[in-house]
Amino acid sequence: xxxxxxxxxxxxxxxxxxxxxxxxxxxxxxxxxxxxxxxxxxxxxxxxxxxxxxxxxxxxxxxxxxxxxxxxxxxxxxxxxxxxxxxxxxxxxxxxxxxxxxxxxxxxxxxxxxxxxxxxxxxxxxxxxxxxxxxxxxxxxxxxxxxxxxxxxx
Amino acid sequence: xxxxxxxxxxxxxxxxxxxxxxxxxxxxxxxxxxxxxxxxxxxxxxxxxxxxxxxxxxxxxxxxxxxxxxxxxxxxxxxxxxxxxxxxxxxxxxxxxxxxxxxxxxxxxxxxxxxxxxxxxxxxxxxxxxxxxxxxxxxxxxxxxxxxxxxxxxxxxxxxxxxxxxxxxxxxxxxxxxxxxxxxxxxxxxxxxxxxxxxxxxxxxxxxxxxxxxxxxxxxxxxxxxxxxxxxxxxxxxxxxxxxxxxxxxxxxxxxxxxxxxxxx
Numbered sequence: 001x002x003x004x005x006x007x008x009x010x011x012x013x014x015x016x017x018x019x020x021x022x023x024x025x026x027x028x029x030x031x032x033x034x035x036x037x038x039x040x041x042x043x044x045x046x047x048x049x050x051x052x053x054x055x056x057x058x059x060x061x062x063x064x065x066x067x068x069x070x071x072x073x074x075x076x077x078x079x080x081x082x083x084x085x086x087x088x089x090x091x092x093x094x095x096x097x098x099x100x101x102x103x104x105x106x107x108x109x110x111x112x113x114x115x116x117x118x119x120x121x122x123x124x125x126x127x128x129x130x131x132x133x134x135x136x137x138x139x140x141x142x143x144x145x146x147x148x149x150x151x152x153x154x
Numbered sequence: 155x156x157x158x159x160x161x162x163x164x165x166x167x168x169x170x171x172x173x174x175x176x177x178x179x180x181x182x183x184x185x186x187x188x189x190x191x192x193x194x195x196x197x198x199x200x201x202x203x204x205x206x207x208x209x210x211x212x213x214x215x216x217x218x219x220x221x222x223x224x225x226x227x228x229x230x231x232x233x234x235x236x237x238x239x240x241x242x243x244x245x246x247x248x249x250x251x252x253x254x255x256x257x258x259x260x261x262x263x264x265x266x267x268x269x270x271x272x273x274x275x276x277x278x279x280x281x282x283x284x285x286x287x288x289x290x291x292x293x294x295x296x297x298x299x300x301x302x303x304x305x306x307x308x309x310x311x312x313x314x315x316x317x318x319x320x321x322x323x324x325x326x327x328x329x330x331x332x333x334x335x336x337x338x339x340x341x342x343x344x345x346x347x348x349x350x351x352x353x354x355x356x357x358x359x360x361x362x363x364x365x366x367x368x369x370x371x372x373x374x375x376x377x378x379x380x381x382x383x384x385x386x387x388x389x390x391x392x393x394x395x396x397x398x399x400x401x402x403x404x405x406x407x408x409x410x411x412x413x414x415x416x417x418x419x
Contacts, residue, residue, distance in 0.1 A: 002160075009217075019160035019202070043190050046256065055230075055259045061262070065160050066204055072241075092178050112255065131336065132254025 006070045007031065009077030017064045024048045026064035027074060035075040035104050039134070046133030049105035050074045050114075056112035058132070062063030075104035078111075087111050087150035098137035105126040105145055109133050121151050155189075156168040156198040162207045164312050166290045169203050172312040176201035181313060183226060183265035184267075195265050205313070212262070216241045221319045225264025233258060242283070243322050243419060248275050248327040248343065253336050257356030264371075265313040268360065270306045272393070274336040275329065277363030280317065282355030283325065288316040303361040322347045329358070330406055332397060339398055340406040342366070344414040346377055354382075354411055359392050359403040369411045383412035 005014040006021065008031060015030040027033050039047030041060050048060040078085035087110050090096065092107040097103045114121060114130045126147045127140070135143060155296035159176070161238060163169040173179045179201035182188050191197045199339055203212060211226035216237040229279030232238060233250035252266070254276050266276040267287060278286065282295035285293045290313045297305050309315070329341030346352050352373040353364040372381045387407045392400035 018157055020155045020157045020398065021361045043186060043257070046254070049256060054257055057259050058256045061186055063160065063185070063189070063202075063204075066162070066206070068162075098340075110256065129255050 002065060004064050004068050006067050006072055006084065008072045009074060015064075019063065019065055021059055021064045022048070023062040023064045023067055025050070026067075027059060027072070028033045033076050037104055039105075042133065043113070044132075045102070045103050045104040046109060049108040049133065050123050051108060051112065056109050056113075066092035073108075075107055078107070079080075081148065085111070086127065086153035087114070087147070088154065090146040090150030091143075094142050094146040094149055096138065097135075102133060102135045102137075106133050110147040110150060111154070113152050115148065119151050119154060121148070134142055155192045156195075156224070158199055159201045159226060160204065161201060162204045164207055164209055165317060166205075166208060169205060169208065169313060170311050172201065172203045173204075173409055176203070176267070179203055180365075181205055182258075182384070183262040184228070184260035184404045186253070186314060187265070187269050187271065200390065211315075219321055221245065221321060223319070225314045226262050227264075229253070229261045229263070229266075230255070235282065242319060242325060243284070244325040244327045244343065244345075245279055245319060245390050246417035248279055249325075250330060251275065252329065258327070259271040263317055267317060268308060268314050268358075270300055270304050271337070272303050272363070273332075273341075273358040274363075275327075275338055275341055275357060276317075278341050278343040278355035278357035279319070279327065281363055282297055282353050282363050282401065283319045283322060283345050284353055285320075286307055286318045287312050287314055288318065297365070300322060300362045300364075305362070318348070323415065324418040326413040326416075326418040328410040328417065340403050340410060342414050343409055344373070344382075344408060346373070346418065350374065350377075352377065356407055357408055361393065365413050366411065369408065373411075373415065377415060379412040379416040382415050383408050385411075 001016045037047035039045035043061040044069045170265035177200045180199040195408045213224045215222045229249045229252045238246045286297040325345035327343045329338045340358040342357040354369045359361040387404040389404035392403045
């Protein structure tokens, strides 16, 4: 066991972890931030996507010990009080979810896509770059619409 | 996933010493092959030596004649490098087609080349461009590097530190991605240098990446898409799996080589 320290959603946190503890376990079970989901646990579905040092990554395929000193943002870190992040608001407005399980990962990936591609990101780029996020309900059309609308408001 | 000892050395020397000391130690870079393999119980190393904190382990340097990429450089960094896009656009495009965004944020060139997955993209670029793989001990030509399925010329404990790609006159990469994993069902990297020498690297089709020498010969005489597609590749030594037969992959090699020639710039 070793102590790992990082910043999650602006707050300094630390905890004792085993080397094999995944970042997603640290976030969910040690920190109680259950907005980040575990879908497939095989690096495919993207439900566990968070931002580490500004980059969207799969927290089920990242060791917590390797995030020593990192800055992490989860879906809980997006809203300002009761005011939703523009991307969250766009998912609500455009019905970009049905069961909602993939949504935290979708939103974290969507924000990363806009950061790298700008507000006017094309539908083609959104579809290509969401390839690492799987949704089994919506058929993606409303997710893509939501990302485009959210991008414009970011 | 079984437990292990975790190390995060700051130098390749310290990493190599840890490797020697560990009973069954493994190097890890992005971890996007090793960690899923460990979760499945297919690997259970006693020690993981995380290479990502090594100083000066990532970075891109472009000269008049070559592109040098340090081992810890991520696929995203290669895909978005303005210098690489200018020098070898096909290499940046290829890196941009590996996995998804999250994989590209973590996966590294050194990890991909060292792992030598039969369907990974970088081996085709290494062979198709005639790269040199530099380690903490020596330099190895790509032609002598990939020796079998997940097998390379690397000796125990040897660490890739950089990959050097000569800049060709023109090149292109084409792949038929597996729709689920984005690994190459078959991928082809074609280049032609200033002297007219052609190289064709193929991945995803056999146990290891290889050069399609028949297509190289045809393209050396006539660098045209038709010249590439008219070569019939023997399917005997190619892979058959749930996704495609050997004959299908053999056909893909000629078809993709033709598309690459047409797209080469």
